[in-house]
Amino acid sequence: MIRLEKRPSPSAFWQWATPILAVILTMIAGGIMFAMLGKNPVEAIRTIFWDPLFNEQFASYSRPQLLVKAGPLILIAVGLSLGFRAGIWNIGAEGQYIMGALFGAGVGLALYPVETRWVFPLMVIVGVFGGWLWAMIPAILKTRFNTNEILVSLLMVYIAQNILASMSLGLLRNPEGGGFPGSRNLSQIPAMANPELIPGTGLHWGVIAAFVVVIAAYILLQRHILGYQIKLAGQAPRAARFAGVSPTRLVLLCMGLSGALAGMAGLFEVAGPSGQISIDFNVGYGFTAIIVAFLGRLNPIGILLAGLLMALTYIGGELASFMLGLPAAAIQAFQGMLLFFLLAVDLLTNFRIRFGTRKEAL
Amino acid sequence: MKRRTILKGGAALGLASMMGGKMALAQGLEKVKAGFVYVGPIGDGGWTFQHHQGALAVQEAFGDKVEIVWQENVPEGADAERVLTQMALSGCNIIFTTSFGFMDATNAVAAKFPDIKFEHATGYKRDHANVSTYNARFYEGRAIQGHIAGKMTKTNKIGYIASFPIPEVIMGINSYYLHAKKVNPAVELSIVWAFTWFDPAKEADSAKALIDQGVDVIASHTDSTAPLAEAAKTNGAVIGFGQASDMADYKPSPRVSSIIDNWAPYYVKRVGELLDGTYAQVDSWAGIPEGEVEIGEITDAVPADVKAEAEAMRDAIAARTYHPFTGPINKQDGTPWLAEGVTAPDGDLLGMNFYVEGITGEIPS
Numbered sequence: 095m096i097r098l099e100k101r102p103s104p105s106a107f108w109q110w111a112t113p114i115l116a117v118i119l120t121m122i123a124g125g126i127m128f129a130m131l132g133k134n135p136v137e138a139i140r141t142i143f144w145d146p147l148f149n150e151q152f153a154s155y156s157r158p159q160l161l162v163k164a165g166p167l168i169l170i171a172v173g174l175s176l177g178f179r180a181g182i183w184n185i186g187a188e189g190q191y192i193m194g195a196l197f198g199a200g201v202g203l204a205l206y207p208v209e210t211r212w213v214f215p216l217m218v219i220v221g222v223f224g225g226w227l228w229a230m231i232p233a234i235l236k237t238r239f240n241t242n243e244i245l246v247s248l249l250m251v252y253i254a255q256n257i258l259a260s261m262s263l264g265l266l267r268n269p270e271g272g273g274f275p276g277s278r279n280l281s282q283i284p285a286m287a288n289p290e291l292i293p294g295t296g297l298h299w300g301v302i303a304a305f306v307v308v309i310a311a312y313i314l315l316q317r318h319i320l321g322y323q324i325k326l327a328g329q330a331p332r333a334a335r336f337a338g339v340s341p342t343r344l345v346l347l348c349m350g351l352s353g354a355l356a357g358m359a360g361l362f363e364v365a366g367p368s369g370q371i372s373i374d375f376n377v378g379y380g381f382t383a384i385i386v387a388f389l390g391r392l393n394p395i396g397i398l399l400a401g402l403l404m405a406l407t408y409i410g411g412e413l414a415s416f417m418l419g420l421p422a423a424a425i426q427a428f429q430g431m432l433l434f435f436l437l438a439v440d441l442l443t444n445f446r447i448r449f450g451t452r453k454e455a456l
Numbered sequence: 457m458k459r460r461t462i463l464k465g466g467a468a469l470g471l472a473s474m475m476g477g478k479m480a481l482a483q484g485l486e487k488v489k490a491g492f493v494y495v496g497p498i499g500d501g502g503w504t505f506q507h508h509q510g511a512l513a514v515q516e517a518f519g520d521k522v523e524i525v526w527q528e529n530v531p532e533g534a535d536a537e538r539v540l541t542q543m544a545l546s547g548c549n550i551i552f553t554t555s556f557g558f559m560d561a562t563n564a565v566a567a568k569f570p571d572i573k574f575e576h577a578t579g580y581k582r583d584h585a586n587v588s589t590y591n592a593r594f595y596e597g598r599a600i601q602g603h604i605a606g607k608m609t610k611t612n613k614i615g616y617i618a619s620f621p622i623p624e625v626i627m628g629i630n631s632y633y634l635h636a637k638k639v640n641p642a643v644e645l646s647i648v649w650a651f652t653w654f655d656p657a658k659e660a661d662s663a664k665a666l667i668d669q670g671v672d673v674i675a676s677h678t679d680s681t682a683p684l685a686e687a688a689k690t691n692g693a694v695i696g697f698g699q700a701s702d703m704a705d706y707k708p709s710p711r712v713s714s715i716i717d718n719w720a721p722y723y724v725k726r727v728g729e730l731l732d733g734t735y736a737q738v739d740s741w742a743g744i745p746e747g748e749v750e751i752g753e754i755t756d757a758v759p760a761d762v763k764a765e766a767e768a769m770r771d772a773i774a775a776r777t778y779h780p781f782t783g784p785i786n787k788q789d790g791t792p793w794l795a796e797g798v799t800a801p802d803g804d805l806l807g808m809n810f811y812v813e814g815i816t817g818e819i820p821s
Contacts, residue, residue: 152545159538259651263621263820275620279560367534373651374557377531412539415527417546422529
């Protein structure tokens with residue numbers, strides 16, 4: 095008989111082994127799925143995980159693209175992880191990402207055609223503010239009226255999407271765009287562009303910001319009193335209250351931080367890889383970052399790796415999609431499996447699998 | 457095995473460009489690898505489905521001499537640029553980007569791969585010599601739908617589910633309305649803006665909103681069959697049209713006719729030109745006369761006389777004896793646009809940002 099026994103404390107080994115195990119299980123289950131679709135599973139898995147990194151034909155292009163794709167994911171996921179650790183669930187990073195882009199791009203475009211160096215830094219600041227502001231709405235509603243931040247932050251995403259549509263069709267529309275929706279291309283305006291800093295590396299300011307934020311979050315959690323409070327609030331809310339941690343302050347801080355970082359990611363994206371405010375500007379980074387945060391164990395270094403892995407499945411998935419003719423839905427199912435298996439094997443962190451009958455009642 | 461052929465293709469391409477891209481092209485290519493980039497899933501039953509049918513027709517027409525690859529669900533924006541670049545790196549000789557939103561990405565990638573041909577659907581930017589654009593005169597089909605709508609409506613309220621306020625959509629609305637109004641002066645047009653090309657839930661909501669307003673004929677400029685599915689729930693009270701694809705599953709009612717985008721002739725022609733060395737940059741805008749826009753069967757849910765009139769209009773457009781935008785036509789604010797007997801110049805249509813007289817409401821901006 096197999097039964098589960100709760101561990102006295104989460105296993106340190108399994109905490110790090112489960113993501114790896116989840117990836118392996120995903121490869122196996124995904125391989126079976128690809129085989130059922132009539133594709134060679136080994137070739138498909140290799141195309142997804144190997145070719146973007148080492149294929150002679152693609153790698154020189156795909157490798158930098160990993161950073162481009164992972165940058166916003168990491169930036170957002172690190173912010174979210176702080177809140178998640180404290181039991182504060184900001185699900186609306188997608189909306190904060192949109193608002194960051196809108197605020198930042200809005201300021202830049204309002205100043206057009208000013209060509210001075212401070213336009214871009216100003217856009218970053220305003221973009222961060224935009225994301226923060228959007229996150230403050232569910233935060234304040236929670237602290238003042240005790241609303242559920244999961245629902246409110248999620249609903250704010252839909253509002254942000256509608257504002258985005260309205261802006262791309264109205265206020266921010268390119269006056270020289272022949273009536274078509276979408277703003278001017280920011281990446282083509284030197285004062286507002288977030289360019290590739292070293293050609294061929296994919297490195298733009300957003301990627302650098304992501305690395306800085308990973309280090310900052312690591313220090314915050316390891317060394318700073320606030321990091322301690324965050325961890326304590328998540329693990330033992332009552333104890334945290336006795337220790338003088340103000341739940342209100344923590345909600346405002348965590349929501350604000352994650353919103354600000356999501357806004358920053360949005361601004362760097364709109365001024366760089368994406369280039370313009372358009373109706374379809376957001377492609378789900380804010381939601382995918384939730385997966386990345388959990389895949390990375392809510393740990394900044396883990397998130398860095400998880401973000402890169404997630405980016406790899408996107409880029410490799412695209413390659414597999416057109417090189418092997420895999421349907422897009424199969425790639426999405428493959429990515430979904432990753433989260434599914436992670437959550438499933440997570441059990442091992444907190445439980446021990448025992449064979450035989452139980453010796454003592456728990 | 458497949459990767460081998462890709463590598464070979466890449467090597468051949470490298471060799472070709474070494475020998476001087478122009479020379480090699482003038483003689484045509486031995487084998488063409490054609491890439492197709494889709495905004496939706498190939499199973500959407502509408503826009504993307506039809507493009508994919510065109511891609512398959514290319515394969516059919518040239519067999520071994522052509523390899524086709526495609527990618528569905530490509531978001532418009534940064535991701536499109538990456539998909540295009542990877543396709544270019546994989547050795548595609550020609551890449552078709554089949555949504556308006558791929559315009560900037562197409563031109564950006566085309567700049568980096570001057571030896572590869574890029575074909576962008578429904579756009580207007582041809583920044584480089586290797587970028588061509590192609591579109592279809594959907595407004596010709598809208599004229600026929602408008603005629604049927606004007607004749608068929610009992611409530612005198614007809615509806616239109618619009619996607620984005622871009623000229624292509626606005627000219628469709630205008631054409632639809634003008635021809636409904638011509639046969640039914642009492643007709644009123646309600647427009648719902650869905651702000652999406654493909655979102656079955658949103659499209660269904662838009663159809664519901666129109667039906668709630670008393671609309672009984674719905675045309676749509678979005679890609680899914682959801683509006684027809686909504687209309688089907690009304691037990692024949694509401695009719696609609698297949699859009700982009702025939703959507704024959706909803707025959708004979710609510711789908712009483714359809715506009716079918718037939719991209720196959722264009723795709724076969726372009727890839728063929730690449731093979732025989734006659735390929736050149738174009739800005740193509742074909743319609744009913746060329747067979748790029750087809751009118752799906754008008755079902756028996758439409759009275760025989762209306763059907764005959766609609767078919768006569770189709771044939772007149774095909775014979776180029778009738779242009780759907782023939783004056784006198786005034787703009788919404790009453791200012792004249794086209795004088796008696798004058799037909800709309802293409803430039804006016806491609807930049808159309810106004811409703812014609814009689815349509816209420818404003819174009820969102």
